[in-house]
Amino acid sequence: MNRKTSYLSQLLLFALIALSLSSCFSPNVQNQNNPTTSVGTPRDQTLIVQNFDGKTDNADIMNPLMGNYAIWRGFRELGWGYLWEMNTATGQSYPELADGMPQVLNPQHTLFRVNLKHGIYWSDGVEFTADDVIYTLDTYFKDKSKLTYFGVPVITSYVKSYKQLDRYSFEVETVNPAYDFVTTMGVYTWGSAFNIVPKHVFEKQADIAAFKNTYPVTLGPYTVKSFDPNGYWQLWQRRPDWQRSAWGWMGEPKPKYILYKDFGTEETRTLAFIKNEYDVDTFMSPDSIQAAQAKNPAITTFSPTMPYNDMGDACSYGILMNQEKAPLNNWQVRWALALSLNLQSVGVNALNGQFRASALPMSDTHILRPIYFTPLLPWLESFKLPDGYQPFDPNFATELTGKLKSMGMSDSQLPQGDQAISEAFGLGWWKYDPAEAERLLNSVGIKKNSNGFYTLPDGSVWQPELVIPGDWNKVMERIGFSIGDSWKKAGINVNVRQQDNGQFTTVQNTNSLLTMELNWNSCVFNANYLNSWRSIQPENLLPANSTSSINGNAFRWNNPTVFSLIKSSEQMEENSPQFYENGRSIIQQFIKDMAYINLMNIPTTIPTNSYYWKNFPKQNNYYAAPYTWWSSFKMIVLHIQPTGK
Amino acid sequence: MGFLQYAAKRIGVYFLVLFIGITITFFVPRLMPTNPIDNYISQMQSRAGQTLTPEATRQLRESLEQLYGLKGSIFTQYVDYLKRIVLHFDFGPSLSSYPRPVSEMVFAALPWTVGLLLTTTVLAWLLGNLIGLIAGYFHNNRAASVLEVLGVVLYPIPYYILALIVILIFAYVWPVFPLAATFPSGGLTFAQFGTILYNSALPAMTLVLAGFGWNILSMKSLAYATKEEPYAVFARLKGTSDWTRMTSYVFRNAMLPQITSLVLSVGTIFSGALLTEILFSYPGLGLLMRTAAGSGDYNLLYGTITMSIIAVASAGLILDLIYPLFDPRIRYR
Numbered sequence: 001m002n003r004k005t006s007y008l009s010q011l012l013l014f015a016l017i018a019l020s021l022s023s024c025f026s027p028n029v030q031n032q033n034n035p036t037t038s039v040g041t042p043r044d045q046t047l048i049v050q051n052f053d054g055k056t057d058n059a060d061i062m063n064p065l066m067g068n069y070a071i072w073r074g075f076r077e078l079g080w081g082y083l084w085e086m087n088t089a090t091g092q093s094y095p096e097l098a099d100g101m102p103q104v105l106n107p108q109h110t111l112f113r114v115n116l117k118h119g120i121y122w123s124d125g126v127e128f129t130a131d132d133v134i135y136t137l138d139t140y141f142k143d144k145s146k147l148t149y150f151g152v153p154v155i156t157s158y159v160k161s162y163k164q165l166d167r168y169s170f171e172v173e174t175v176n177p178a179y180d181f182v183t184t185m186g187v188y189t190w191g192s193a194f195n196i197v198p199k200h201v202f203e204k205q206a207d208i209a210a211f212k213n214t215y216p217v218t219l220g221p222y223t224v225k226s227f228d229p230n231g232y233w234q235l236w237q238r239r240p241d242w243q244r245s246a247w248g249w250m251g252e253p254k255p256k257y258i259l260y261k262d263f264g265t266e267e268t269r270t271l272a273f274i275k276n277e278y279d280v281d282t283f284m285s286p287d288s289i290q291a292a293q294a295k296n297p298a299i300t301t302f303s304p305t306m307p308y309n310d311m312g313d314a315c316s317y318g319i320l321m322n323q324e325k326a327p328l329n330n331w332q333v334r335w336a337l338a339l340s341l342n343l344q345s346v347g348v349n350a351l352n353g354q355f356r357a358s359a360l361p362m363s364d365t366h367i368l369r370p371i372y373f374t375p376l377l378p379w380l381e382s383f384k385l386p387d388g389y390q391p392f393d394p395n396f397a398t399e400l401t402g403k404l405k406s407m408g409m410s411d412s413q414l415p416q417g418d419q420a421i422s423e424a425f426g427l428g429w430w431k432y433d434p435a436e437a438e439r440l441l442n443s444v445g446i447k448k449n450s451n452g453f454y455t456l457p458d459g460s461v462w463q464p465e466l467v468i469p470g471d472w473n474k475v476m477e478r479i480g481f482s483i484g485d486s487w488k489k490a491g492i493n494v495n496v497r498q499q500d501n502g503q504f505t506t507v508q509n510t511n512s513l514l515t516m517e518l519n520w521n522s523c524v525f526n527a528n529y530l531n532s533w534r535s536i537q538p539e540n541l542l543p544a545n546s547t548s549s550i551n552g553n554a555f556r557w558n559n560p561t562v563f564s565l566i567k568s569s570e571q572m573e574e575n576s577p578q579f580y581e582n583g584r585s586i587i588q589q590f591i592k593d594m595a596y597i598n599l600m601n602i603p604t605t606i607p608t609n610s611y612y613w614k615n616f617p618k619q620n621n622y623y624a625a626p627y628t629w630w631s632s633f634k635m636i637v638l639h640i641q642p643t644g645k
Numbered sequence: 646m647g648f649l650q651y652a653a654k655r656i657g658v659y660f661l662v663l664f665i666g667i668t669i670t671f672f673v674p675r676l677m678p679t680n681p682i683d684n685y686i687s688q689m690q691s692r693a694g695q696t697l698t699p700e701a702t703r704q705l706r707e708s709l710e711q712l713y714g715l716k717g718s719i720f721t722q723y724v725d726y727l728k729r730i731v732l733h734f735d736f737g738p739s740l741s742s743y744p745r746p747v748s749e750m751v752f753a754a755l756p757w758t759v760g761l762l763l764t765t766t767v768l769a770w771l772l773g774n775l776i777g778l779i780a781g782y783f784h785n786n787r788a789a790s791v792l793e794v795l796g797v798v799l800y801p802i803p804y805y806i807l808a809l810i811v812i813l814i815f816a817y818v819w820p821v822f823p824l825a826a827t828f829p830s831g832g833l834t835f836a837q838f839g840t841i842l843y844n845s846a847l848p849a850m851t852l853v854l855a856g857f858g859w860n861i862l863s864m865k866s867l868a869y870a871t872k873e874e875p876y877a878v879f880a881r882l883k884g885t886s887d888w889t890r891m892t893s894y895v896f897r898n899a900m901l902p903q904i905t906s907l908v909l910s911v912g913t914i915f916s917g918a919l920l921t922e923i924l925f926s927y928p929g930l931g932l933l934m935r936t937a938a939g940s941g942d943y944n945l946l947y948g949t950i951t952m953s954i955i956a957v958a959s960a961g962l963i964l965d966l967i968y969p970l971f972d973p974r975i976r977y978r
Contacts, residue, residue, distance in 0.1 A: 038827035055926070057742045057750060057936060067689055068742050145708050148743060150689035150697060153704035191692045209744060226830040229753070230928035233827060263825040264926045267809055271817045272824045472939070502679040502941040505687030513678065523696070531696035540699050549683055549706070552699035 037259060039226065039235050044612055044642055047255035048278035049628045050269060051262045056231035062224065063213035064195035065139065067148035073227070073234040073260050077633040080195055081128070081219030081246025083114065084186030088312070088625035088632040091367035091526030093182045097128065097196070097219070097246055099168075102181055109177040110160070114185075116168040121244040122198050123218045128246075134164045135199035139208060146209040151193030158184055158193075179573050180528060189314045189525040190630055221245035221253050233261040253637040255613070273299060276611040280628050285474060286352050289607045298611040302626055303619035305415050306404065307354040307424055311601040312625050314525035316363040317479065319466070319597040322514040323556040324544035327456065328464075330444045334594035336437035337516075338430050339391060340490035341483060343599060344400050345432075349485075350478035353404045355600045357396055357426035361590045362524040362532075363601040364426050371527050371580055372587060373427055379588065380428065387443075389436050397425035426600075434490040453493040463493050465515040467507050470498040475603065480518045509549040511542050511556070520602060521554045528574040529583045530566065537563055557595045562586055613640045652966060659962045666954035667730065670947055671723055679941030681740040682709045713740050726947065736948035741940040747948035750933060754917075755952070758929040761845055761921075762914035765852035770907045772853065773860020774900065780861065781868025781899075782891045796861030799854055808851045808924045815847060822847045826926050848925040852918065860903070867899035874898070904971050905964060912960025916953045 035043040053072040061069045064080060085096040095101065098114055105111040120128040137159065140147070144156050161173045174181065185194050198217045205211040215224050221242035227234040236258040242248045263269040263278060270288045272278060274295045284292075286308070292299045301308040319337070327333045347355045358364040359380065364373055380392045393399075401414055401421050415424040438448065445457035454462045466487075468480025477498065484496035499507060507513045508521075523532045535552025536559075542550055550556075565582050572579040590596060606626045608616040617626045617636060624635035686705060690697050697705075714737065715722070729735045736747035776792050783789040799807075816824045826844040829837040871877060877894045885894075917931025930949055937945035 038823060038825075039830075055928075055932065057739070057933075058745060061745065066744070067685065068745075071692065144704070145711065148685075148705075148709065148712070150693050150701070150705065153701035153708070154693070154698065157698065157700045157704060188696060193693070228828055228830060230757070230828055232926050232928070261825065261827070262926050265924055268812060268816075268824050268924070268926075271812070275817070275820075275824065277824065500679075500939050502681070502684045502939045503677070506678060506680045506683045506941075508687070509680075509683050534696075535699045537699070549680065549686075551702040551706070 037257075038261075039233065039259060041235065041257040041259070044645065045255060046257040046259055047280075047613055047637065047640070048259045048261060049280040050278060050282045050284075051232075051260050052282050052629045054262045059227055059229050059231040059234070060214045061212050062216045063208075063211055065143075065147045065149050065152065065197060065208060067150060069149075069213075070227075070231070070234070072629065074222070074236055074258060074633075075216075076191060077220075077629065077631065078222040078236050078258060078637075079216065079218040079220045079224070081120070082186050082192050082196075083133075083194065084182045085247075085631050085634070086183075086187045086189065086525075088627075088630055088635070089623060093186060096186075098186075102185075105171070109179060110174045112172050112174070112178075112181050113165070114170055114172065117249070118168060119244060120219065120246055120248075121241065122200075123223045123239055123241075123245075124198075124201075125241075126198065126200050126217075128196075128198075128219060129167045130164045130170045131167070132196055132199045133170055134162065135203065136194070136196045137162050139197070139202065143208050146207075148209075149195065151191075151195060154184065154193035177571060179570070180530065183528065183531070187631055188528075188531055189523065219246040221248055222258060225257070233259060235259050247634055250634070251638045253634075254640050254642065255637060258637070273607070273609060276609055279609050279611075279613050280616070281605075281607050282628065283475075284605050284607055286354050286605060289605060292607065296609070296611075299607055299609050300618070301605075301607050302617075303424075305413055305420075305424070306401075306409070307351075307356060307603065309354055309603050309605045310619075310626050311356040311363070311603060312365045312367075313363060313602040313604050313627075315520040315523040315602050316358055316361075317476065317518065317520055317599045317602055318361070318522060319483070319599070320508065320514070320517045320519045320521050320554060321556075321595075321597070322511060322516070322544070323558070323595065324511055324541070325515060326544075327444060327446060327462070328515070331593050332440040332444050333446070334597070335385060335391070336440040337487070337492070338594055338597045339433045339437040339440070340487050340492055341430075341597070342432040342486045342489075343429050344396070344403060346479060346482040346486055347400070347600065348403065348407070350482045351475070351603060353400065353407075353409075354605075355603050356424065357400075357429040357600050358598055359392065359427075359429050359591070360587050361522045361596050361598045362529070362587075365525075365601065366423075367526055368524065369427075372584060376584055376587060377427060380591075383591065385440075387439070389439075391430050391433070391436075392428055393431045394428040396429040397421045397427070400425050437490060448491050452491050454491050461493055463495050465495045465497055467497050467499045467504070467514070467517040469504060469518070470500050472501045476518055479599070483518065506549075508554060511544055511546040511550070514556075519554075522596060522598065527580060527583070529586065530569055530574070533566060533586065534570070536566055555595050557593070559589055559593060559595070562589050565589075610643065612643055612645055614643050615640050655962060655965055659958055662958045663954060666958070667727070667947075667951055668723075670950045670954065671726055672719075674938075674941070674943050674946045675719065677938075677941060681941040681943065682706055682713065682715070684940045685709060685741070685743075709743075712743065713738075730947075730951065736951070737944045739937075739942055739945045741936060741942040741945065747944045750945065751930070751948045751952055754928055754930045754933050755915075757927065758914060758917050758931070761849060761927065761929070762852070762918060763911065765849050765856065766907070766910050766914060768849075769853045769856030770860055770903070770910070773857030774864040774896075774903055776857070777861040777864025778868050778891065778896050778899070781865040782872055782887075782895055784865075784869055792861065793865055796858045796865065798858075800858030800862060802855075802858075804851070804855050804920055805924070807855055808848075808920070811847060811851045811854070812924070815850070828928070845927070848918075848921050848927050851925075852921060863906075864899060864903060867902065868895050871895045871899040901972055904968075908960050908964040909957070912957040913953075915956035917949075 037043050037046050056070045058068050058070050063069050081097045083098040084093045087094055097116055099117045102112040102114045105113055116130055122128055140152050140155050144152050158174055159172055160175045164170045186192055201217050221239050222236040223239055225235045225237040238253055238256050239245060263272045266288050270292050273292045302310040321328045321334060323329055343357055347353055356364055362368055381394055383392055384390050398421055415421050441454055446454050446462060449455045456462050466484060469476045480496055484494050487494045508517055536557055540551055540553035541558060542548060565586050569579055569582045617624045623639055624632035738744045739747050739750055780789045780792040816822050828844055829840050872895050880890050880894050917929045919931030919935055921927055922929045922932045934949045937949060
C-alpha cells in the first residue's frame with residue numbers, strides 16, 4: 001500500500017471514529033435519561049403536534065383581525081376565547097366567555113342580550129369585560145375596509161347596532177332575524193367570525209391593520225413562549241393563572257408546554273413519529289401510518305378496525321358540477337355520472353378502503369345520522385328516477401366489507417355486525433350501473449361510438465374535464481385519478497386535470513373554467529345546514545361562461561323549490577322539527593337533481609403516539625373529535641395524561 | 646477597445662437584460678389562470694367552514710381589490726411597478742401574506758439561502774474539482790479509479806433519493822443530526838450560530854454530495870486531457886515534480902471552464918433550493934417562490950424572480966469582467 005493510499009485510509013478511519021463519538025454527544029442520545037425537546041422544554045411536559053399547514057409565512061403576525069395571521073399555530077385553540085364554543089362530540093354550542101345562552105329580546109329575533117362570565121382575565125392580568133367586546137365591534141366597523149379577517153365582513157353585514165349595558169353585559173341588534181346568533185358570534189365548526197381583542201392593547205395602536213401583535217395577550221390558558229420567525233414551530237406555555245382564562249373553568253390543561261412543529265415530508269414525519277419525537281400527526285397517509293405502527297406499537301389510529309380513522313369532519317368530498325354548462329345542465333347526465341362511478345373501487349384503490357361513503361350532500365357523522373340519514377333511509381331505498389330505476393344501494397357497506405375480506409383483511413381488522421359495518425362504511429351509496437347510465441345518456445342524445453366512448457348529439461366525443469388537486473392534497477389526487485379511471489371504463493372519456501392550489505379555487509369560482517371539480521363544497525357539521533347552503537339562491541347564479549367570480553351557490557343550482565325552502569328555514573329555530581324537515585326536503589331535491597355527487601366523509605387520518613401522553617380521543621374513548629385544529633383540542637389537552645416516561 | 650470601453654458596453658447590456666427580465670416577470674404571471682383574491686377568499690372560506698355568506702364574500706372581494714392595488718389598467722400597474730422597483734426597490738405587499746412587504750419576506754429568506762447554497766456550492770466545487778483533478782492526473786492509479794467511481798455513482802442519483810438516504814443514515818439509524826430542523830427563535834444571529842450549523846448540516850451534506858459528483862467527472866476529463874497537452878508533457882520531460890505539474894500546469898488550465906460553471910452556479914443560488922427546503926424544513930427563497938406561484942401572489946413572484954434575475958445577470962457580468970484574472974490570454978481590444 002503506498003503512502004497516499006495509507007494516508008487516505010487513516011483519514012477515513014479517523015472520520016468514522018469521530019462521527020461515532022459525535023453521535024454519543026448529539027442531543028438525541030445525550031438526554032435519553034432526561035429528554036428535552038428541540039426547543040429546550042422537558043419532553044414529558046410537552047405535547048408536540050404536527051402543524052396543520054407545515055410552514056407559515058407570517059410567523060410573527062398574531063393579530064386575529066388580519067386574515068393571514070399565523071392561525072394554524074394554535075391561536076384558535078389555545079390563545080383566544082369565544083363567547084360560545086362548539087362541543088365537537090355533540091355538535092352543541094356551550095358558553096365559554098358568555099354566561100349562558102343569549103336572551104332573545106324580541107319576537108322578530110333581532111335583539112339579543114349577552115351576559116359575560118366574571119373573573120376571566122387576559123394573560124397580562126387585565127380583566128376581560130364587555131369593554132373588550134364593544135371595542136372589538138367598534139374596530140370591526142371602523143376599520144372594515146382595512147381588516148382582512150373573514151369575520152369582519154360577516155359581522156358587519158350581520159350586526160345592525162350594539163350597545164354596552166354594563167361591565168359584563170351588552171346588547172346586539174341584527175340586520176335580519178337571526179336564529180344562528182350563537183354560531184355567528186361564537187363558533188360554528190372550526191372558527192368564529194368574532195375574534196375578541198384586548199381593548200387595552202389594541203386601542204394604543206395607530207394602525208390596527210399594521211399591528212403584528214407578536215407575543216399577544218391571550219384569553220386562553222396558554223401564552224406564546226417562543227416561535228420560529230421562519231414559521232416552522234411555535235411553543236406555547238401554560239399560564240400560571242390558567243384558572244382565570246377563558247376556559248380555565250373547565251379544568252387544568254395537562255401539558256405545561258405545547259409545541260406546534262413541522263416535521264417535514266411524509267417520510268421524515270414517519271421516522272420522527274417512530275422515534276417518539278412528537279405525539280399527534282395531521283393527515284398522515286394510511287400507508288405511512290401502517291409503516292409507523294409496524295415499528296412503534298405506541299402509535300395508534302382512531303379505531304383498531306377499518307376504516308381506522310375518524311370520519312367526523314364537517315366537510316365531505318364530492319364532485320362539483322357546473323350545472324349551467326351543457327350537457328351537465330341535464331339531470332340525466334349528472335345521474336349517469338354518479339351511476340358510472342364505482343365508489344367501491346375508488347375507495348379501495350385510493351384509500352385502501354379506509355372511507356365512509358355518504359350519498360347525502362353532507363358527511364355521515366354520529367351527529368347528523370340521527371337527524372338526516374336515518375329518517376331519510378326509507379325514502380332513499382324506495383327512491384326512483386323518473387324512468388323507474390331505483391339507484392340506491394343499501395348494501396354498499398356490506399359489499400365493501402366482503403371485498404376487503406377477499407383482499408386478505410382478517411376479521412379482526414374489519415367491523416363485525418350490521419351496525420358496526422354501517423358505522424364504519426356508511427348507510428349506502430349509489431349503485432354502480434353503467435348500463436342504466438347509458439340509458440340515461442342515450443335519452444339526451446349522448447351515445448357510444450364504435451370505440452366505446454360517449455359522443456355528444458353533434459357527433460363529437462364527449463370529453464368532460466375533471467379538475468383535481470395536485471400534490472398539495474395527495475388523498476384527493478388519488479381519489480380523482482381513480483374516479484377518472486372508473487368513468488373511462490364506463491365509456492366517459494374524461495380528462496382529469498391536476499390543478500395547483502392557487503388556481504384550484506379560481507376554477508371553482510369561475511363558470512368559464514369549471515366543468516367538474518373534485519372538492520369539498522358541503523360542510524354541514526350539526527343540524528344547521530344553512531351555514532353551508534344559505535347561498536343557494538338565484539342571485540348568486542352567473543351565465544354559463546361567465547369569467548367573473550361567483551359569491552355563492554358553488555353548486556350552480558337553479559331550483560326554485562330549494563330557494564324557497566332555504567328562505568323559510570332562515571325564519572326557524574335551527575333545532576326545531578320543521579327546520580330539520582326543511583333540511584330533509586332540501587336533501588331530497590339535491591338527490592333528485594343530483595346537484596352534487598357527494599362521495600364520502602373526509603378521512604381525517606390523525607394517528608397519535610402514546611409514549612409520552614395517553615388518553616387521546618379514540619372510538620372506544622370518545623370525548624371529542626381527535627383534531628388538533630378544532631375546539632376539540634381544548635378537550636384533548638384537558639383529558640390527556642402524562643405516561644410518566 | 647480598452648477595458649473601460651468594454652466594461653461600459655457590458656454594463657449597458659447588463660441593465661438592458663435587467664429591464665427585459667423585469668418586464669417579462671411582470672407580464673408572465675398575469676397570464677396565469679390564478680386570481681390571488683379568489684385564492685385568499687378560498688382560504689377564508691375554509692377557515693369559515695365554507696359558511697361565508699355571499700354578502701360577506703362580496704365585501705371581502707371589494708376590500709381586497711382595493712388593498713391589493715389590482716385596480717387600474719395593466720399598463721398603469723406596470724408603470725407603477727417599474728417606478729417602485731427602480732426608485733425604492735419596493736415590490737409592494739405580498740398578496741398571500743398581506744400586509745407583509747415582499748422585500749421583508751425576501752430579505753428574511755435570503756441569508757438562509759445564500760448561507761447554505763453559497764457554502765455548499767463552493768464546497769462541492771472545491772471537493773469535486775480536487776478529487777477530479779487527482780482522479781484525472783493519476784488516472785492509471787487504482788485509488789484514482791475509485792474516486793472516479795465515486796463521482797459516477799453519486800452523479801446520477803436523484804437528489805430526492807440521495808436526501809432520503811442521508812436522512813435515514815445520519816438522522817435515523819445513526820442519529821447524529823435531527824430528523825426535522827429546529828432553528829432557534831430569534832432567527833439568523835451569530836449567537837445561535839452553533840445551533841444553526843448543527844441543524845443545517847444535513848441539508849448541506851446532501852447538497853455537497855449531489856453537487857460534487859458532476860465536478861469530479863468534469864474535472865477528471867479536463868485534467869486527463871490537459872495532462873496530455875504538449876506544455877504539460879514538456880514539463881514532465883523537464884523533470885518538474887508531480888505536484889507542480891498537477892497544480893500549476895494541469896489544474897491552472899483545466900479550471901477555466903470550471904470557474905465559469907462556479908460563477909454561474911453562484912448566480913443561480915438566489916433561486917433557492919426548493920427540494921432541499923421541503924425535505925429538510927429549511928427556510929429559503931425556493932419555498933417562497935413556490936408559495937408565490939401556487940397562490941398567484943404576483944408581488945411575491947416579482948420580488949423573488951427579480952432577485953434571481955439580478956443575481957444571474959450580475960454573476961455573468963462579474964465573470965466577464967474578472968475572467969482575464971484567470972486567463973491571461975484574454976485581453977479586451
